[in-house]
Amino acid sequence: MTDIKTRSDNDLITLRKNEDAINELIIRYKPVVEAIAVKYINSPLEKEDLVQEGMIGLLAAINSYKKEKGASFGTYARRCINNSIQSALKKVSRLKDIPQSSLVSLEEDYFDDVVHLSAEDEYLAKESVSTLNSVLYEELSSFENEVLRLYIMGCKYNEIAEKLDRNTKAIDNAIQRIRKKLDGVAF
Template identity: 30%
Template sequence: MQKINEELLACAQQGDEAALAALIARMMPAIRKGAAACRAPGLDFEDAVQEGLIGLFQAVRGYNAAAGTPFAAYAAACIHHAQQDAQRAALRKKHAPLNFSVPLPDAEQIPQPGPEELAIAGERYADTLQRMRTDLSVMERRVLIASLHGQPASQTAQALGTTPKAVANALARARRKLRGE
């Protein structure tokens, strides 16, 4: 365990960045050793090192020399506890969905269709509408349109004055005809 100069510690507690950097340099071997010991799925070595550094910052902020414990021992305990807390949190798998999720692409990354694709899609749409007018019966068209609007079969049946089974059959026929079967 490194012996920490009390003057260096006092400067770090007062916000001296150079003193804090010197404390970090002296405690880094202990932080790295603790990080290597507490690896877990969802907790990388670098993350454990960061947790150890957070523990060291808490030790610098909360150390009281009047308690009689040497700073190095107090800091080692704070580092160890911070890393153990991170390991326990990683083992709970509370954030597993976030760790293994795939980010959604930005709107700029989604490829926009070109004029050719838009023209082809427009032709397909017009062809489908024409086939709906010519190939489907009035009942099949009404049932299909109600289904496309999210209306349940029971509500469609009530509006058309028929049974839900007749609505389901008409919808199946319409789909079959539009697929070209």
């Protein structure tokens, strides 16, 4: 059997199921990837990231090359490498245009609109809720609790007054008392 290093690109492509053939193509084309990546050196991505994206393009070329299409493997690989790098750059520039307020922290994992907390965060959240419950129970009157519940639900002062059969001044006073009582609570 002929040494893998002496085989042509087309021979190696026909052997692409063989790990040694793929490795040889990667070794041969890594300088090509680096040369293409250098063209984009003034982009938002660092050189290592550009090379990584180019290597992804090279692997895609190795897996999808068809000799029957007419282009040589080298030409096809260069096109795939370039396209992969350009796609990564487009993605980065799109992310740059996203308003900061719409970004989600990496520390929060959202799945089906449910926030999954770490055990520590979950414990702290339960402690905060427990503290809030006891403050609401101990510090607020039943009237103030009812005003707060309706206020949190989005009711306006006049709606709360109507539902509780009180005037709006009584509701405003209750909300001011609630704010003062909750202002000193540490969570």
